[in-house]
Amino acid sequence: MKVLITGANTGIGFATAEQLVKQGQHVILACRNPQKAQVAQEKLRKLDQAQVDLVSLDLNSLEQTRKAADQIADQYGNLDVLINNAGLFAKTKQLTADGFEQQFGVNYLGHFLLTQKLLPVLEKAPKARIVHLASIAHWAGSIKPNKFRAEGFYNPLFYYGQSKLANLLFSNALAEKMANSTITNNALHPGGVASDIYRDLPKPVYEVMKLGLVPTSVPAKLITQMATGDEWAKRNGEYVSAHMPDWKSPHAKNQQLARDLYTQSMDLVEKYL
Ligand SMILES: NC(=O)c1ccc[n+]([C@@H]2O[C@H](COP(=O)([O-])OP(=O)(O)OC[C@H]3O[C@@H](n4cnc5c(N)ncnc54)[C@H](OP(=O)(O)O)[C@@H]3O)[C@@H](O)[C@H]2O)c1
Numbered sequence: 001m002k003v004l005i006t007g008a009n010t011g012i013g014f015a016t017a018e019q020l021v022k023q024g025q026h027v028i029l030a031c032r033n034p035q036k037a038q039v040a041q042e043k044l045r046k047l048d049q050a051q052v053d054l055v056s057l058d059l060n061s062l063e064q065t066r067k068a069a070d071q072i073a074d075q076y077g078n079l080d081v082l083i084n085n086a087g088l089f090a091k092t093k094q095l096t097a098d099g100f101e102q103q104f105g106v107n108y109l110g111h112f113l114l115t116q117k118l119l120p121v122l123e124k125a126p127k128a129r130i131v132h133l134a135s136i137a138h139w140a141g142s143i144k145p146n147k148f149r150a151e152g153f154y155n156p157l158f159y160y161g162q163s164k165l166a167n168l169l170f171s172n173a174l175a176e177k178m179a180n181s182t183i184t185n186n187a188l189h190p191g192g193v194a195s196d197i198y199r200d201l202p203k204p205v206y207e208v209m210k211l212g213l214v215p216t217s218v219p220a221k222l223i224t225q226m227a228t229g230d231e232w233a234k235r236n237g238e239y240v241s242a243h244m245p246d247w248k249s250p251h252a253k254n255q256q257l258a259r260d261l262y263t264q265s266m267d268l269v270e271k272y273l
Contacts, residue, residue, distance in 0.1 A: 002079050002125075003227060004028040004072065004118075006057060006111065007086025009040040011195035012133070012223070015216035016083065019224040021050045028076070030057035030068065030086075059086055059110030061097035066272040069117030078124035081227045083131045084111040084167070091200040093154035100268075101150035107163035109148075112170060113269040122183050127233065130174065131226045132187040134239065138165035139249045143261055148268070165251055168239060169258040170265075175237030176255065177262075184236040186226055190219030191243035218242050 003020050007013045008029040020027050021044045029044075029052065031037035037054045044052045055075075057068040072079070087107040096105030115130060122128035141161025150159065171187035178185065194213040198206050219242040226232045226240075240246050251257060266273075 001081060001228060002026045002028065002076060003081040003083065004030055004055075004079055005083040005085055006030045006059070006114070007032075009033065009036040011197065012190050012193055012216050012219050013083070013085040014040055015220035016085070016223045016227075017044055017052070018047060019217075019220050020227070021047050021052060023224070023228065024048060024050050025228065026051040026053075028053045028055060028072070028079075030055045030072075032056070032058040032060070032086075057086075057114070059106045059114070060102070062110065062113055062269060062272045063097070065110045065113050066117065069114050072118065073121050076121065079118060079121045079128065080125045081129050081131070082115065082118055082122060083133075083223060083227060084115065085131075085133045085223075086111070087133060087163075087197065089156065089160050089197050089200065091156050093150050095150065099149055101148060101159050103156075103159045103163040104148050104150075104166065107160075108166035108170065109265060109268060111167070112265045113272055115170075115174070116266075116269065116273060119183070123181065126182065128183045129227055129232065130171070130183060130185045131223055132167045132171040132185065133223075134168035134171070134187040134189060135160075135164040136189045136241070136244055137161045138168050138252055141165040142251055143169070143257060145264060165249070166261060168248070168252050169261050171239070172237055172252075172255060173258040173262040176258070179236065184232075184234070186232070186235055186238045186240070188219070188222060188226065188239065189241040189244060189246060190223070191241065193219055193242075214243050
């Protein structure tokens with residue numbers, strides 16, 4: 001199987017790539033930093049004979065994301081699995097190249113565009129799967145179109161929560177739209193996982209927090225099952241968790257909100273489709 005993972009040079013994405021490479025899958029690492037990506041590729045190539053490729057992807061820019069998607073389509077023709085994993089937690093207000101709040105832009109809107117552009121490529125596989133990295137932090141967010149560009153007061157937790165709620169709603173909207181297609185969509189909370197995503201936290205806070213975190217291998221195992229396991233072949237529109245409750249917030253259960261966000265997002269990326 002050909003599996004593309006965004007943000008696969010480190011953290012949960014890298015641990016998932018390790019498990020997929022050990023299974024002998026053809027893994028494509030879609031990363032923004034070529035040096036870090038090469039180091040990851042070399043490590044993965046030592047694990048098995050499986051093919052490990054790199055593509056350059058910067059979700060901070062819709063134009064760069066469009067180019068990456070076009071390159072992936074040209075180079076591979078078809079894809080069996082897309083794992084929308086890349087993400088960040090931004091402590092301070094930052095904007096993407098297109099002027100969106102960075103977490104909304106990178107964690108969600110960039111992946112929205114990438115996925116839309118890759119749907120025809122996924123449709124060429126006999127049965128394809130899309131796995132969306134959401135989070136329990138979606139409870140901290142709601143969808144506020146007037147905040148997509150971070151107007152006004154900046155609360156990082158709200159914005160991270162908005163982006164992760166958007167990931168989950170996107171999975172739900174696509175699952176509904178593609179219910180009669182060959183593609184499934186499912187989302188997960190990976191758990192509280194020891195990774196670089198907490199790099200901006202003060203060190204003492206992180207040291208205490210780390211006691212409750214699980215290693216990246218825990219969500220990687222679940223993501224690998226969702227991506228390639230027989231037990232996930234027919235599951236569609238689900239939200240699961242690797243080690244914490246998989247409760248969905250009222251917003252996450254709201255399918256009309258999912259449809260509305262989908263339509264708004266199509267408008268936002270229209271000129272890059
Ligand atoms: N760790 C947790 O406790 C936790 C909990 C819930 C959900 N999650 C979700 O799990 C996913 C993976 O997180 P992680 O914990 O593995 O974090 P991580 O170790 O920080 O890895 C994040 C990955 O995303 C990449 N990335 C960031 N900005 C990007 C951009 N503009 N374009 C392309 N790639 C970009 C990073 O690249 P660089 O290495 O170049 O920065 C890195 O490869 C995220 O979606 C996160 O929201 C994590």
